[in-house]
Amino acid sequence: MVGWLVLRSRGGAGGGKNKKDIETGSVHISEAVDGEMWMNDNAFESEKSTAFSISINIQIDFSQKARLQPLRFKLSAICIAFTLLSLCFLPSTFPNLLGMMMRVSDCILGLWVWCCCLLLLLAAAQITDPSEVSALMAVKEKLVDPMKNLRNWKNGDPCTFNWTGVLCSDNLGSDGYFHVQELQLLNMNLSGTLAPELGQLSHLRILDFMWNELTGSIPKEIGHISTLRLLLLNGNNLSGSLPEELGYLSNLNRLQIDLNNISGEVPEALANLSSVRHLHFNNNSLSGQIPPELSQLSTLLHLLLDNNNLSGYLPPEFSNIPDLRILQLDNNNFNGSDIPASYGNFSRLAKLSLRNCSLQGAVPDLSRISSLSYLDLSQNHLTGPIPSNKLSENMTTIDLSDNQLNGSIPGSFSDLPSLQTLSVKNNLLTGPVPTNIWQNMSFGTSAKLKLDLRNNSFSIIQGDLNPPVNVTLRLGGNPVCNNANLLNISLFCGSESGEDEMRTYLNNSPAQCPIQACPTDDFYEYVPASPVPCFCAAPLRIGYRLKSPSFSYFPPYIQSFEAYVTSFLNLSLYQMSIDSYSWEKGPRLRMYLKLFPSINNKNSSAFDDSEVQRIRGIYTSWTFRGSDLFGPYELLNFTLLGPYADVNLENESKGISKGILVAIVVGGVACAVALSAVVTILITRRHARHQLAMSRKRFSSRVSLKIDGVKEFTFKEMALATDNFNSSTQVGQGGYGKVYKGTLSDKTVVAIKRAEEGSLQGQNEFLTEIKLLSRLHHRNLVSLVGFCDEEGEQMLVYEFMPNGTLRDWLSAKVKETLNFGMRLRVALGSAKGILYLHTEAHPPVFHRDIKASNILLDSKLNAKVADFGLSRLAPVLEDEGTVPDHVSTIVKGTPGYLDPEYFLTHKLTDKSDVYSLGVVFMELLTGMQPISHGKNIVREVNMAHQSGVMFSLIDGRMGSYPSECIERFVGLALSCCYDKPEKRPSMLDVVRQLEYILKMMPETDSVSSELISYSGKSLSSSSSYSTRDPYVSSSNVSGSDLVSGVIPSITAR
Structure with missing residues (x-):
C-alpha cells in the first residue's frame, strides 16, 4: 500500500509557474513561490481498488511567506494536511475494519507510514539558524559536563526543544530563522574551555558561564558578537590575556571576568565600550598601567580592579567619568604614585578604595564629593595632615590606617552623622582623643561606631571618656594609656579581643505557633514577618553577595536592603528574610536570602513554577537598578529543594510558531485515536497469546544478578513478606520510595524499600548500586540483605532496626x-x-x-x-x-x-x-x-x-x-x-x-x-x-x- 501527498502550486491564473518539485520516497511535494498551496490526497489505493479515496482541497495564505524557509513552510502544510486526513480517515474506515478483519494489517501499516512521516518531518524541522546550531554543538564539544546538564543538547532544534540554558528570540529574523539570544550556563560544574565558535552566535545578548571550572583563554571571537550586552565569566579558572577584540562590543553593558587567572595588561581598546556600565576585573593577575583611555567610558558606573598586579600611576583623568560610583583598586602596586588631586572632583563617586597600593604623598581634599560614603586609603605611605574640610554627610567608613599621617584628627569628623568606622591606627597622629565624635551623634538601636586610634601619639582626652555601649574605642599603644589617673582608661587600652563583624545571624523568630500547623519535612517554615499569624510556606533559598558595598556595618541598612530587593522582585516586604550574612575579604558581604510566597495566592504555601522562573530571570538578566549604597551584586546560588525540586528553570520555547504547534497537537491526537482503534481490535483477538509471548520474552531477557553476600528475591516473595504490600506493614517513606516491614519465609524480619516509579533505575545502575551496598560492611552501617528486580519493580532488602530512627x-x-x-x-x-x-x-x-x-x-x-x-x-x-x-x-x-x-x-x-x-x-x-x-x-x-x-x-x-x-x-x-x-x-x-x-x-x-x-x-x-x-x-x-x-x-x- 502506498500513501501519496501531492501539494500543487498555483501561480496566479497560470498555476504552474516558478515552482520547484521535490520528490522523497513516496511523498511528492511541490512548493509555490507565492505561498498559495493546494492539496490533493488520493490515499490508500490498493491494486484491487478496494481502498477508499479522499480528496481535500485547502487554500492557505501564509502571512510571512517570504520569510519562511522551505523546510518549515512544507512542515506546516504537511502537518495540517495530515491532521485533516487522519480526522476524515477514522470515521470512514473504522466500520469497514469491523467487517474486513483481513485488511487490519494494511490499515496499521498505512497509519504507521503517516505517523512516521510526521515524526521524521518534526525531527528534521530547522527553525534555528544552522550556523548557530553548529556553534552550540562546538561549544558542547569543548565542555566537560559531569552532571549531564547539557544532555538534551543533541536532539532536535535548540529553539524548538528547549536546550538547557539556551533562550531564543521571540520572532523570526529577516533571514527566516529564530536566533539564540541568551546562553546561560552559570553554576553547572562545567569544566573544559570556551569554544571560538561562540563568535558565530551573532545575535547573542547574554553569555553567562559564571561559577564553573573553565580553563583556557577567552576566545577573541567573542568580540565579533556586536549584539552582546552581558559577558559574565567570573568565578572560573580562565587564564591568558584579555583579547583586544572585546573592545568591538559597542552594546556591552557588563563585563565580569573577576575571580579568574587572567594576566597581561588591560587593553586600551576597552575604551571603545561605549555602553559599558560595569567592569569587574578584580582578583586576577592583570599587570601594567591602567589605560587612561578608560576615562572615555562616559557610561561607566563601577570599575573594580582590586587584587591584581597593576603598576604605574593612577590616571587623573578618571575624575572625568561623569557617573562613576565605585572605584576600587585595592592591593595593587602603583610604584609610589600620588593620589591625583583631581579625584576631589568626582561628581557622583560613592566609594573610593585604594588600600595597599604603594601610594605616597598627601591625602587629597575630597570634601566636594557630596555622594562619597566609603573611603579607604589604608596600608599606603601617605604623609602630611588629614584635610580639615568636612566630608560628605553620607560617610559611613573612613580608613586611613597604616600610613605616616601626622597632625590631629580634624574636628569636622565629629559632624558625620552616618559614620560607622573611623580607623587611623598605626600613624603619627597627635593631639587629643576626639570624644566629641560620639558626643555629637544620635545613635539608633541598630547604629554602631568603631574608633580605632591605636599606635599613635595621642596624649590627652578631650571631654569625658564614657562612650555609649554601641561605641567601640581602641587606644592601645598611645601615651594616654600611661595616665593611670584617667577613669576607665584601662578599658580601652588593653589587648582587644573583640572581633569585627565577621559573622552575624539574624533572628527573625515568629510568634509561638503549633508544630502540627507546619509540615515537618524541613522544607517548610513559618514566615517570620507574615501579616497572617503562623503562616507556613516553603521559601526559595538564594545565595547572594554584595561585591563592593559602601558601608562596613550592615544592621543599620538591613531594612533599606530588604526594601531595595523586594521592590525589584515585585514582592512585599514580609516575603523576604535575610537568613544569615557574613563579611568576606574585600570587604564583600555574602548572605543567604529566603523568599516566601504571597499570602494572597490561592495555593500560597509555595511559589508556582512561573514565579520561580520570573524571580530567577530577574537575577540572571541583571535587571536590578544600580545602588550607590549596596553596589554591584552577584548571584551565588539558586538551588531548588523540596516543592521546587522539579521546577524547570528554562523558559518555555518561544521560537516555534503557533501554527506548527496547533498542527502537531491536532495531528498527534488524530493519529493516537486512529491507532488506538486499530490496536484495540487486535488486542481483543490475540490477548491471551500476546500476554504469554510477552511473559516469556521478559523472563528470557532479564539478566540474573548474582552478587556475593546478598540474596535475590522474587516479587512473589516480597509480596508474601509484606501481605501484598499492605499499608499496615508500611513503616516509612523516603526519597527512594516506601519502606515496609516484612517477614521472610525463614521468619527473618527485614525492611523492604520499594522504589517508586520516578526512582527506578536502569538495570546497570541498579546493579552498580547493589554492588556498592553489598561491599560496605561495618557494625555501624545498616546491612543489605538482598534485592528484587522483577515485574518492573526494584526493591532493596535491609536488616530491620526495631528501635526506629x-x-x-x-x-x-x-x-x-x-x-x-x-x-x-x-x-x-x-x-x-x-x-x-x-x-x-x-x-x-x-x-x-x-x-x-x-x-x-x-x-x-x-x-x-x-x-x-x-x-x-x-x-x-x-x-x-x-x-x-x-x-x-x-x-x-x-x-x-x-x-x-x-x-x-x-x-x-x-x-x-x-x-x-x-x-x-x-x-x-x-x-x-x-x-x-x-x-x-x-x-x-x-x-x-x-x-x-x-x-x-x-x-x-x-x-x-x-x-x-x-x-x-x-x-x-x-x-x-x-x-x-x-x-x-x-x-x-x-x-x-x-x-x-x-x-x-x-x-x-x-x-x-x-x-x-x-x-x-x-x-x-x-x-x-x-x-x-x-x-x-x-x-x-x-x-x-x-x-x-x-x-x-x-x-x-
Missing part, C-alpha cells in the same frame, strides 16, 4: 528517652560508620544526606547509618586511607543539614558529611529539629554558646551529665559546623574526640545500656577528669570498630 527518639514518638551516655554512644557509632565510608570503602563514599532520620537504632540501641540513596562515590586515590578532595554534584540533601559551602559551590567533600553530623550532634544535645518555627539549630546553638547560656538549650530529658563532658561535646558540634570546611575536624578527629569524651564519663554512664529517665540534678564538673588533648588519645581508631582490608573497586555511578 534517632529522630523518633529525640521527638515525642518514643516514650522512653536516651541519657547523655547513650547519646554519646549514638554519636560515636554514627561517626565510626561514616569514617568507614570515607577511609576504608574503595572508592571512598560521601554520604551526602546524614540526618537524624537516617541514623537507625538496633535492639541494643547501637547506631547504624542508613540510606545511601544520595551517596556519591569519590575519586580513587593511591594512598590507602586518604580522603579525596571533592566530587562535583548537583546539590541534594536536606535543608538544615546541608553544608553551606557545598550549597554554594556544589563541591561535595568529606567535610560536608562532617557538617551534617555536627547538626546531628546538636540535635542530640538539644532535642531540637534542625529547622523549627523559623529557627536554625546551628544559629541557635552558636548564639547561646557565645552568650554563655548554652545550658539553657540542653535537652532536659537526658537527665544528669558531667558538665565538662557536655562542654567538650558542644565544642565538637560547633567545630563540625564551621562555615569554612578547612576549619572543621576530619571524621577521624571526630571519632577520637568522642572516644575521649566517653572515657571521661563515669563508669555507670559510659557502659550502661538501660533506658533511664533522669530527673536528678546535674553532676558538677570534676577536677579528676583528664584534660589531655583528645587528639593524642591512645585509642586506636582503625582497630576500634573499622573493618580493615581492601574492598574491590566499584565503578562510579
Whole structure:
C-alpha cells in the first residue's frame, strides 16, 4: 500500500509557474513561490481498488511567506494536511475494519507510514539558524559536563526543544530563522574551555558561564558578537590575556571576568565600550598601567580592579567619568604614585578604595564629593595632615590606617552623622582623643561606631571618656594609656579581643505557633514577618553577595536592603528574610536570602513554577537598578529543594510558531485515536497469546544478578513478606520510595524499600548500586540483605532496626528517652560508620544526606547509618586511607543539614558529611529539629554558646551529665559546623574526640545500656577528669570498630 501527498502550486491564473518539485520516497511535494498551496490526497489505493479515496482541497495564505524557509513552510502544510486526513480517515474506515478483519494489517501499516512521516518531518524541522546550531554543538564539544546538564543538547532544534540554558528570540529574523539570544550556563560544574565558535552566535545578548571550572583563554571571537550586552565569566579558572577584540562590543553593558587567572595588561581598546556600565576585573593577575583611555567610558558606573598586579600611576583623568560610583583598586602596586588631586572632583563617586597600593604623598581634599560614603586609603605611605574640610554627610567608613599621617584628627569628623568606622591606627597622629565624635551623634538601636586610634601619639582626652555601649574605642599603644589617673582608661587600652563583624545571624523568630500547623519535612517554615499569624510556606533559598558595598556595618541598612530587593522582585516586604550574612575579604558581604510566597495566592504555601522562573530571570538578566549604597551584586546560588525540586528553570520555547504547534497537537491526537482503534481490535483477538509471548520474552531477557553476600528475591516473595504490600506493614517513606516491614519465609524480619516509579533505575545502575551496598560492611552501617528486580519493580532488602530512627527518639514518638551516655554512644557509632565510608570503602563514599532520620537504632540501641540513596562515590586515590578532595554534584540533601559551602559551590567533600553530623550532634544535645518555627539549630546553638547560656538549650530529658563532658561535646558540634570546611575536624578527629569524651564519663554512664529517665540534678564538673588533648588519645581508631582490608573497586555511578 502506498500513501501519496501531492501539494500543487498555483501561480496566479497560470498555476504552474516558478515552482520547484521535490520528490522523497513516496511523498511528492511541490512548493509555490507565492505561498498559495493546494492539496490533493488520493490515499490508500490498493491494486484491487478496494481502498477508499479522499480528496481535500485547502487554500492557505501564509502571512510571512517570504520569510519562511522551505523546510518549515512544507512542515506546516504537511502537518495540517495530515491532521485533516487522519480526522476524515477514522470515521470512514473504522466500520469497514469491523467487517474486513483481513485488511487490519494494511490499515496499521498505512497509519504507521503517516505517523512516521510526521515524526521524521518534526525531527528534521530547522527553525534555528544552522550556523548557530553548529556553534552550540562546538561549544558542547569543548565542555566537560559531569552532571549531564547539557544532555538534551543533541536532539532536535535548540529553539524548538528547549536546550538547557539556551533562550531564543521571540520572532523570526529577516533571514527566516529564530536566533539564540541568551546562553546561560552559570553554576553547572562545567569544566573544559570556551569554544571560538561562540563568535558565530551573532545575535547573542547574554553569555553567562559564571561559577564553573573553565580553563583556557577567552576566545577573541567573542568580540565579533556586536549584539552582546552581558559577558559574565567570573568565578572560573580562565587564564591568558584579555583579547583586544572585546573592545568591538559597542552594546556591552557588563563585563565580569573577576575571580579568574587572567594576566597581561588591560587593553586600551576597552575604551571603545561605549555602553559599558560595569567592569569587574578584580582578583586576577592583570599587570601594567591602567589605560587612561578608560576615562572615555562616559557610561561607566563601577570599575573594580582590586587584587591584581597593576603598576604605574593612577590616571587623573578618571575624575572625568561623569557617573562613576565605585572605584576600587585595592592591593595593587602603583610604584609610589600620588593620589591625583583631581579625584576631589568626582561628581557622583560613592566609594573610593585604594588600600595597599604603594601610594605616597598627601591625602587629597575630597570634601566636594557630596555622594562619597566609603573611603579607604589604608596600608599606603601617605604623609602630611588629614584635610580639615568636612566630608560628605553620607560617610559611613573612613580608613586611613597604616600610613605616616601626622597632625590631629580634624574636628569636622565629629559632624558625620552616618559614620560607622573611623580607623587611623598605626600613624603619627597627635593631639587629643576626639570624644566629641560620639558626643555629637544620635545613635539608633541598630547604629554602631568603631574608633580605632591605636599606635599613635595621642596624649590627652578631650571631654569625658564614657562612650555609649554601641561605641567601640581602641587606644592601645598611645601615651594616654600611661595616665593611670584617667577613669576607665584601662578599658580601652588593653589587648582587644573583640572581633569585627565577621559573622552575624539574624533572628527573625515568629510568634509561638503549633508544630502540627507546619509540615515537618524541613522544607517548610513559618514566615517570620507574615501579616497572617503562623503562616507556613516553603521559601526559595538564594545565595547572594554584595561585591563592593559602601558601608562596613550592615544592621543599620538591613531594612533599606530588604526594601531595595523586594521592590525589584515585585514582592512585599514580609516575603523576604535575610537568613544569615557574613563579611568576606574585600570587604564583600555574602548572605543567604529566603523568599516566601504571597499570602494572597490561592495555593500560597509555595511559589508556582512561573514565579520561580520570573524571580530567577530577574537575577540572571541583571535587571536590578544600580545602588550607590549596596553596589554591584552577584548571584551565588539558586538551588531548588523540596516543592521546587522539579521546577524547570528554562523558559518555555518561544521560537516555534503557533501554527506548527496547533498542527502537531491536532495531528498527534488524530493519529493516537486512529491507532488506538486499530490496536484495540487486535488486542481483543490475540490477548491471551500476546500476554504469554510477552511473559516469556521478559523472563528470557532479564539478566540474573548474582552478587556475593546478598540474596535475590522474587516479587512473589516480597509480596508474601509484606501481605501484598499492605499499608499496615508500611513503616516509612523516603526519597527512594516506601519502606515496609516484612517477614521472610525463614521468619527473618527485614525492611523492604520499594522504589517508586520516578526512582527506578536502569538495570546497570541498579546493579552498580547493589554492588556498592553489598561491599560496605561495618557494625555501624545498616546491612543489605538482598534485592528484587522483577515485574518492573526494584526493591532493596535491609536488616530491620526495631528501635526506629534517632529522630523518633529525640521527638515525642518514643516514650522512653536516651541519657547523655547513650547519646554519646549514638554519636560515636554514627561517626565510626561514616569514617568507614570515607577511609576504608574503595572508592571512598560521601554520604551526602546524614540526618537524624537516617541514623537507625538496633535492639541494643547501637547506631547504624542508613540510606545511601544520595551517596556519591569519590575519586580513587593511591594512598590507602586518604580522603579525596571533592566530587562535583548537583546539590541534594536536606535543608538544615546541608553544608553551606557545598550549597554554594556544589563541591561535595568529606567535610560536608562532617557538617551534617555536627547538626546531628546538636540535635542530640538539644532535642531540637534542625529547622523549627523559623529557627536554625546551628544559629541557635552558636548564639547561646557565645552568650554563655548554652545550658539553657540542653535537652532536659537526658537527665544528669558531667558538665565538662557536655562542654567538650558542644565544642565538637560547633567545630563540625564551621562555615569554612578547612576549619572543621576530619571524621577521624571526630571519632577520637568522642572516644575521649566517653572515657571521661563515669563508669555507670559510659557502659550502661538501660533506658533511664533522669530527673536528678546535674553532676558538677570534676577536677579528676583528664584534660589531655583528645587528639593524642591512645585509642586506636582503625582497630576500634573499622573493618580493615581492601574492598574491590566499584565503578562510579
